[in-house]
Amino acid sequence: MGITKSQIFNERQNDLAQFFKVLGHPARVAILQHISKQNSCICNDLVEEIGLAQATISQHLKELKSVGLLKGEIEGKSMCYCINIERWTEVQSELNTFFNNTKSNCC
């Protein structure tokens, strides 16, 4: 196996899990934190700052982009990766709804 049985869950459960999953790696947390401290951010900054190979950082950036949390614009010969604030707020709100709807009723 090794494959998640997504079919047996509803869309909201799969979506929520996907957001959590993308944020579930320290490199991606670190990338978001670093970007939020800078006014502009290119991949090479991250490679030095974080200490993973360029290919690895690029891969993590791709995943963050895939769920819309980052957007990237070409800026001359480098890239400007930025947090997509609308998406960011949206996701935060989704996650809070999940947290608020999950309550303890026993023990």
Add this chain to the structure above:
Amino acid sequence: MGITKSQIFNERQNDLAQFFKVLGHPARVAILQHISKQNSCICNDLVEEIGLAQATISQHLKELKSVGLLKGEIEGKSMCYCINIERWTEVQSELNTFFNNTKSNCC
């Protein structure tokens, strides 16, 4: 490789990522949602409700327990798994701090 280089990140980054990661599977999202609808919850309920094998559910419960989001009490010959509300609120607050501290300054 395949192994996350945790050493190069700080404790907070690793902790945050770990919480996100544990929540990053639809089965675990579904388990938390189901528990929050019930007054008591045992593993067998979940097996029927979710549709994964008993061994698999048990494994997911273990992971949720490992980060303190669930606590389990023996109740006769079955278990009562409950959300650890203090921990739950704590984690929600941590995640919100992360979201609020991560801002866009460019693009």
Add this chain to the structure above:
DNA sequence: ATTATATATTGCAATATTACGATAATAAAA
């Protein structure tokens, strides 16, 4: 045009995760 710089993609090795059947462990019921 050639070179230098920055990022993306490919291919691969190592490890992790998901899932399940089989089995163990534990406690209530008969």
Add this chain to the structure above:
DNA sequence: TTTTATTATCGTAATATTGCAATATATAAT
């Protein structure tokens, strides 16, 4: 005490993720 019911653990197969070197791609600078 044997059976039944419930959950945990072990072993294993399949797939996913992480990470990197090598290479491709694209743009700026020379």
